[in-house]
Amino acid sequence: MNLEQKIEEMRDEIIKSTQEIIKLKSVKDAPKEGMPFGKDIHQCFMHALDLSQKLGFKTKNIDNYGGHAEFGDGEEVVGILVHLDVVPEGDNWTYPPYAGEIHDGKIFGRGTIDDKGPAIAGLYAMKAIKESGAKLSKKIRIIFGLDEESGWESLKYYLSKEKAPNIAFTPDAEFPAIHGEKGILVFDLVKEFNSKYTDNGIKVLKIKGGNRPNMVPDYCEAYVVSKNSLKRNLEAYVKENKVKLEIEENGDKTIIKSYGVSAHGSLPEKGQNAISQLILFLNSLDLAEGDISDFIKVYCEKIGMDFYGKSIGCGFTDEPSGNLIFNVGIIDLNENSVKTTINIRYPVTYTHRQVCEGMKKALENTSVRIVVTENMDPIYLPKDHEVIQKLMEVYREFTGDDSEPITIGGGTYARSMENAVAFGPLFPGQPELAHQKDEFIAVEDLIKITKIYAKALYELAK
Structure with a gap:
């Protein structure tokens, strides 16, 4: 044979x-x-x-x-x-x-x-x-x-x-x-926007990007309203942070486009998250105060470009399988609410309940809710x-x-x-x-x- x-x-x-x-x-x-x-x-x-x-x-x-x-x-x-x-x-x-x-x-x-x-x-x-x-x-x-x-x-x-x-x-x-x-947990971070804009800063009307929870998104875009051109802000940010962002301005209406690098959701460090890099840029602007800018700040503080969930309270690790992996796959933000879909790979000696409890504690007093949609045990x-x-x-x-x-x-x-x-x-x-x-x-x-x-x-x- x-x-x-x-x-x-x-x-x-x-x-x-x-x-x-x-x-x-x-x-x-x-x-x-x-x-x-x-x-x-x-x-x-x-x-x-x-x-x-x-x-x-x-x-x-x-x-x-x-x-x-x-x-x-x-x-x-x-x-x-x-x-x-x-x-x-x-x-x-x-x-x-x-x-x-x-x-x-x-x-x-x-x-x-x-x-x-x-x-x-x-x-x-x-x-x-x-x-x-x-x-x-x-x-x-x-x-x-x-x-x-x-x-x-x-x-x-x-x-x-x-x-x-x-x-x-x-x-x-x-x-x-x-x-x-590792265990796989898919969930949404959800927030309703009640207090929308309380001053004359830059208004974010929409953020949309990503295809699947288990993919690092390679594209995301934001629609904003600004009295002043944001072109110089963007150019300076791109030069300093070495990311790919583009801008289209039409009067006070602006579209900001973020280009990342796609990768498997279990290996986010192999890609470049277009959603996260766009939100970090928006956070650098003079945004109008309100629930939308509050969410953007929470995102930057608790997620940012962190692959391992440390900032959001679930940075677990173990000897057989290593670090928890955290990937933001999709965002859909409008003037009324936001839903951000996230894919987590958690170590084999932990449970999804431990992961959720860690995040809930980190998100206290933010009005951001965790809605679990899928879990597969390790x-x-x-x-x-x-x-x-x-x-x-x-x-x-x-x-x-x-x-x-x-x-x-x-x-x-x-x-x-x-x-x-x-x-x-x-x-x-x-x-x-x-x-x-x-x-x-x-x-x-x-x-x-x-x-x-x-x-x-x-x-x-x-």
Whole structure:
């Protein structure tokens, strides 16, 4: 049985299938009849099921909420958990985000690394095992989730209809094997504006920016009214703070545009938060007194550019998983109220209640309320767990890297069931491009992870 040779023989097919699925824009949209997550995701899901059938697998569609492809016999199931949805593409791509173009040995496009490229790798890993005739004692099943980037309704519905695999991994993070994932808390900071303006200072009418809680926002804009030009203020601020801000003035009405750098919400230090840098600039101006300027001051004091929640009372850390991570993802401020949506990754030995209590104490007397919209508790498996041990053996065989298993701030499908962990696809030292512009997967890495996943699935299912 030579799985690596079989995968090499399928190299062109793997590359082509990856390019084809990248061309299908699969961003969550308003539901339609029979399409719970919108038309685009549904089309991508149908494409994945069709490809699975062509590769010789039995497929099952669970009411268009998700599904699987499988082969083999046995009562127990080894699962590989993938998702076909992607976050919005954002701006300023060098190559088209939905073309799957190859440049310098890399396939570019939204979803190449998160998570369509790894999904294709998983499918062809299964095909290599199937065609090798290897003796297995368990079924191997790839499960397609459709809204991993927002809500997990797809996998929740799937698991309400289908029994979870006995053991599983998800190729949706990094190598080596991941034995812990921080808790994920999504909430809104909300404030109603009753006392709007009490003097003749600069009036902020609107601030809007960001796409998703789990993305560092790369754009935000504010509409303000000022009797005097703010151009010199902005130019001086930009020069001193080395940020990208632009201004459009039309009489006393002004639009201030803030440009940041997108990144995954679990790695805000890799990006530049366009919302935070805009609010810090606004706070440097002579704003009209009132609830809006009060909120801007609170934001600067309690959030600012802090990635770790220290200023807002939740700067927790622990030995297994490190610092709490704090990301402002969306803001919607008008003359009546503000809603700021925040994504927190908290250490594995803490609870979301501890996080909320810390923030509530820090926000006392500010009239800013915390409205929790989503929480996923952390997961943690010991390093000597059977799944971790087998995956680490395979990883070390292919890479020669003797690193220990790790914990991460990202949230993967591994936390949806017992005995599941994240495993790849990013190798140590590689740039984290999930949720960023110019996302890509190197062709050689695509083939390499296919080989790793084939061996891993075989070891877990033999």
